[in-house]
Amino acid sequence: MDYYTGAILRALQLIFTLDSELIQVVTTSLKISISSTFIASIISIPLAILIARNKFKTKKFINIILNTMLSLPTVVVGIFVYSLISRRGVLGEFDLLFTPLGIIIGQVILIIPLITALVRNVIFSMDEKLYKTATSMGASRSQKFKLLILEARYGIIGAVIAGFGRVLGEIGVSMMLGGNIKGVTRTITTAMSLETNKGRFAFALSLGIILLSLSFLINFVTYFLQEGKNYARR
Amino acid sequence: MLEDKIIEVKKLKKICEDKTILDIDQFSILKNKFNFIIGGNGSGKTSLLNILSLVDQNYQGELYYEGHKIKKDQQNLDLRRKFSVIWQDPYLYRGNVFYNIALPLKLRDFEQEVINKKVKEIAAKLEITELLEQSAYTLSGGEKQKTSIARALITSPEILFVDEATTNLDEESIQFFNSHFSNLVTDEMTVVMVSHDRRQIKQLADRITLLKGGSIDTVKTVNNFNFELFGAGIDTPLAELV
Numbered sequence: 511m512d513y514y515t516g517a518i519l520r521a522l523q524l525i526f527t528l529d530s531e532l533i534q535v536v537t538t539s540l541k542i543s544i545s546s547t548f549i550a551s552i553i554s555i556p557l558a559i560l561i562a563r564n565k566f567k568t569k570k571f572i573n574i575i576l577n578t579m580l581s582l583p584t585v586v587v588g589i590f591v592y593s594l595i596s597r598r599g600v601l602g603e604f605d606l607l608f609t610p611l612g613i614i615i616g617q618v619i620l621i622i623p624l625i626t627a628l629v630r631n632v633i634f635s636m637d638e639k640l641y642k643t644a645t646s647m648g649a650s651r652s653q654k655f656k657l658l659i660l661e662a663r664y665g666i667i668g669a670v671i672a673g674f675g676r677v678l679g680e681i682g683v684s685m686m687l688g689g690n691i692k693g694v695t696r697t698i699t700t701a702m703s704l705e706t707n708k709g710r711f712a713f714a715l716s717l718g719i720i721l722l723s724l725s726f727l728i729n730f731v732t733y734f735l736q737e738g739k740n741y742a743r744r
Numbered sequence: 745m746l747e748d749k750i751i752e753v754k755k756l757k758k759i760c761e762d763k764t765i766l767d768i769d770q771f772s773i774l775k776n777k778f779n780f781i782i783g784g785n786g787s788g789k790t791s792l793l794n795i796l797s798l799v800d801q802n803y804q805g806e807l808y809y810e811g812h813k814i815k816k817d818q819q820n821l822d823l824r825r826k827f828s829v830i831w832q833d834p835y836l837y838r839g840n841v842f843y844n845i846a847l848p849l850k851l852r853d854f855e856q857e858v859i860n861k862k863v864k865e866i867a868a869k870l871e872i873t874e875l876l877e878q879s880a881y882t883l884s885g886g887e888k889q890k891t892s893i894a895r896a897l898i899t900s901p902e903i904l905f906v907d908e909a910t911t912n913l914d915e916e917s918i919q920f921f922n923s924h925f926s927n928l929v930t931d932e933m934t935v936v937m938v939s940h941d942r943r944q945i946k947q948l949a950d951r952i953t954l955l956k957g958g959s960i961d962t963v964k965t966v967n968n969f970n971f972e973l974f975g976a977g978i979d980t981p982l983a984e985l986v
Binding site: 645650651 | 794799819825838851905
């Protein structure tokens with residue numbers, strides 16, 4: 511019991527003294543996660559609007575594929591991207607394996623279905639009168655798009671945050687494509703796995719506390735945006 | 745006469761999921777007049793209004809604005825900006841009342857100073873000045889409709905389309921609408937109004953078109969409209985009064 515109490519105290523000490531190694535792992539993790547979420551959002555948001563607002567023959571099929579990909583295991587994405595960016599892969603010449611960019615590619619693929627599906631649902635649930643009113647007010651196509659984004663902003667931000675939460679806490683992609691290189695591709699989750707195996711339990715625990723705190727913060731913001739005060743006023 | 749017609753419709757058909765919603769051979773909107781469209785539920789009134797106001801461009805047939813054919817495959821932005829619509833159940837955007845009233849002017853890139861002036865003017869006319877800073881989501885039905893009327897009128901549209909604007913309102917709001925509406929509309933404005941309200945028809949109509957099953961049944965001018973029939977009792981179907 512003393513071992514665990516000691517580990518928790520040591521973990522808290524590492525956090526409050528802003529241990530440099532700890533900070534490095536957390537910043538690497540945040541940089542990679544923010545980059546992949548940003549890129550995935552740029553692709554997913556217009557894609558989701560396209561799917562939600564248009565009628566086309568393969569729409570049902572695309573929606574089924576999209577929903578299936580929501581539960582995509584991270585290791586499957588890891589293997590898939592590994593086959594592309596490893597030396598023998600079609601993108602092998604770019605030396606992306608075991609680089610932050612390699613992880614970002616994998617994470618982007620991982621969360622595109624998630625953000626797309628969530629934003630699609632938000633857009634789909636928007637009142638049809640929104641579009642009719644915008645047309646009747648004399649809005650151009652781009653102005654209608656802008657109005658739609660503005661109206662759906664809280665839902666869209668919620669979807670993006672959910673995507674960020676998913677990549678921040680995943681380990682499969684980061685481990686397989688990043689290689690857990692200290693100071694380069696070592697993220698919170700890969701470091702936790704490694705440090706636990708090495709017996710540095712307090713260090714792993716401090717990362718766990720930070721990850722849990724970030725997850726709480728993400729969920730708190732998501733809840734506030736989707737169910738909180740502003741949302742309830744609708 | 746051709747010069748009196750601001751919008752003309754020829755061989756108009758609207759089909760939704762194999763069902764014919766509208767089938768109109770010829771129909772026109774008279775310039776600077778109150779054009780009423782009446783009819784029972786499912787007669788195609790709102791569908792016709794959506795097409796005339798260019799909100800719905802998915803139809804068969806031809807539409808003319810002052811003798812010029814309207815191209816369906818285009819945005820028709822310039823033309824749409826001459827029109828405004830007041831909806832039965834208005835949609836207000838996130839933000840306060842001021843933002844909602846100002847939106848059409850913002851879309852037309854008006855300067856902020858002009859926007860401020862125009863919003864204050866129209867809000868005063870509709871007696872909603874004290875609501876300008878209030879969130880649109882906190883408004884009552886009547887206040888929402890006043891805001892949407894202000895939003896529709898702020899651009900001084902050439903044609904104002906009104907889709908059963910008072911159907912969901914309480915008696916007080918209906919009375920406000922009926923007593924103020926003719927003052928809010930200028931002589932240069934053409935009004936196309938879908939309504940069930942006999943008082944509005946009696947008070948405002950220049951021409952009344954009755955739709956039945958998606959087709960035009962009767963068109964009458966105000967002069968040969970039998971106002972005495974209004975005393976026939978509130979339950980008498982409106983279509984029988986025309």
